[in-house]
Amino acid sequence: MDWMIVLAFISQMVRISVPYTLAAIGGTFSERGGVVNIALEGILLNGAFTCVLATHYTGNPWVGVLAAVAGGVATASVHAVVSITFKAEQIVSGLAINLLAMGATRFFLRIIFGSSSNSERIAGLPEWDVPVLGDIPVLSTIFSSPLILATIVIIFASQFVLFKTSFGLRLRSVGEHPEAADSLGVNVSRVRYAGVLLSGALAGLGGAWLAMDQHSFTDGMSSGRGYIALAAMIVGKWNPLGAAGACLMFGAAESLQMQLQGQDVPTQFIQMIPYVATVVVLAGFIGRSIPPAADGVPYEKERQ
């Protein structure tokens, strides 16, 4: 039935876009505060790995989720120290973290699970039975997933935090004009730290989704999602809602690619769809997307 195909497509699109969305909103918090965070890729990977590790040892997937968040925050804190306290080049710090995460997860995968490709299977999160929403055919798989529900809450909560709370106002101001914030008694470093650590927590949660979705860790399983998330953040104009919308679009493109597999068109072309979509959207569809003015610029307090 056509109708079922559409629902299946939607369901797949949402599932694909979950890790994108979490990482993209994470990136939004970091960059709104003025710290470029391309370490999202490495944070996703580390988050997925710590999730699998904790679940493997405790047998409790919820502990795994917490561990993913903690792993994400820990990874992000490295980026924060390097780029906020030591005012180093943020792109280089991010790249280094990504390379380190790739190497470290592969290394520990080998040591702990004795495999160079994947971990043992872990228990997944329980499925929730949500009233009303859970009764919709096919889509019920979306609303039974705790992480998807959490992501939906996070999208709206982030939008609220960024634009309706004093933390959000301070974060936006230190990303645009840190001198101004400083002159009003706002602690620029502290607010920037909060933004970067928050991005670590969110991207770490995205890593937990990757691990839970596959019930295991596979080597390099983030496979560029952190970078796609950065693109989504830009397409979404550094707004959580916008980023989520962009992630859904990328999710749709990827889902389309999967549905079209096995047709007459050469697979190479079909596999290009998500990336072509990214380029097309970035190049023209969204109009001008202006980054925060102090994005990527370390703040020097005593500059004369």
Place this chain on the structure above:
Amino acid sequence: MSPPPKSGTDSPSIPFLKMEGISKQFALVKANDCANLDVNRGEIHALVGENGAGKSTLMRILYGLYRADSGRMYLDGDPVELRSPADAISLGIGMVHQHFMLVPPLSVTENVVLGSEPLRAGVVLDLKGAAERVKELSETFALAVDPDARVEELSVGAQQRVEIVKILFRGARLLILDEPTAVLTPQETESLFVILRRLKEQGKTIIFITHKLSEVMEISDSVTVMRHGKVVGDLKTAETNTEELATLMVGRKVLLEVEKGAPARGETVLELKDVHALGASKVPTLRGISLRVCSGEILGVAGVQGNGQTELVEVITGLRKPSSGSLRLLERDITGLSPREMLKLGVAHIPEDRLKRGLVPAFTVSENLILGSHFRPPFAGRLWLRREDIFENARSVLRRFDVRPQAPALPARSLSGGNQQKLIVGRELSRDPKLLVASQPTRGVDIGAIEFIHRNLIAQRDRGCAVLLVSADLSEILSLSDRIAVIYEGRIVGTVDSTQADEKKLGMMMMTGVLAKEDGNGAGES
């Protein structure tokens, strides 16, 4: 003339603010050297001095941005210690910085509340309530600020008023304004003064930093003069005059009036005929400009800002292509030539924004001094730049144009505004130009540098150069120009001989675009 470098003893009450023996040493300079400052409640107190005299440092110490090495401060007779701006704010001290501390994409209200946000239910920003308060303050002090506007859409004058609201919102009793008029047009300055008087009536105390002495005389009740980090004079405005203040500031007699002889007008150097051009937002901004500048004369272009002055300068220097009309330089058609070709033909340009078009701030002084000549000998060899020649050039220009410090390897960014401007003037004048286009050549620089730049412009004229001077400062136009062209809505509405012009007459033409009736004789360049 020997004012005591101490506070006056005629006021028996305790001063509202007392700063005593403040010293502050930076790496190389002693920015404040045992400086004293007494400010009485409810007065407008001017703090004057040349760039680098230590005014801003003293005020930053008062605002808690810097910590003094030694000295004491008293507010209302009580000793205070300021560790951060937050401390100063809580004591009712507020500061409008020279470079505005506003976040451009945020709304006025968001900017105002930043750092002391009112909350509803403990978490939600109460922007609505804050907007009400902004409106209220705006009405009380005649600030005309729209709480919902985005700061990036506001004019400079309006942004400054937002800064004032920001301070008042925090309950400031003492307002520090760091060179507030440096960025304002004369009209905006007038309305700022209206606001300052209003604030004073309401019992606020104001410290007003400036180096424009006419403003000191107009607005302040008392004056403190600083030079080289020291306080060298503390006077009542009513008991002093600009000459005395200028002498105190510079440490020697200064000529406030420019001395110049009659012009020796020669051949026509630059001629514009019916030039049209689009402005930044693609609207027609120049709408039929015709003018002529001869060798050995200074033609001043006067006008309210935004009537096409910027575009006129850009067209003449090749930065903007005219959409129609023609430009001739020494009988040669130069319409539509590139900036480099213009430069080669002998057009020198002192741009209105020294950091945007005049200098590459991160480059060294010596590198900045060869911009525009960097591609030809003696600075460029076949493959490499010639360091020795570049340094030698820098040393000689720095000496000749008295740029301080005389350090060719220093980044241009670290010079004071006045010295940056002298650097540009030095570079442009050392080309020995045939036509000099000077746009706002003394904006935001101190009297010493103004005097120097003015003398150099006159010297160029006397050498036979044609000088086109564009300035928002009418007194500058009047004192330097030989003829004055008034620009209005992209047209020259009249040209008058400077001997027959005065501020009132020019002001009328600038505002209405109509030449005053009784002398139609000077009009009609076209």
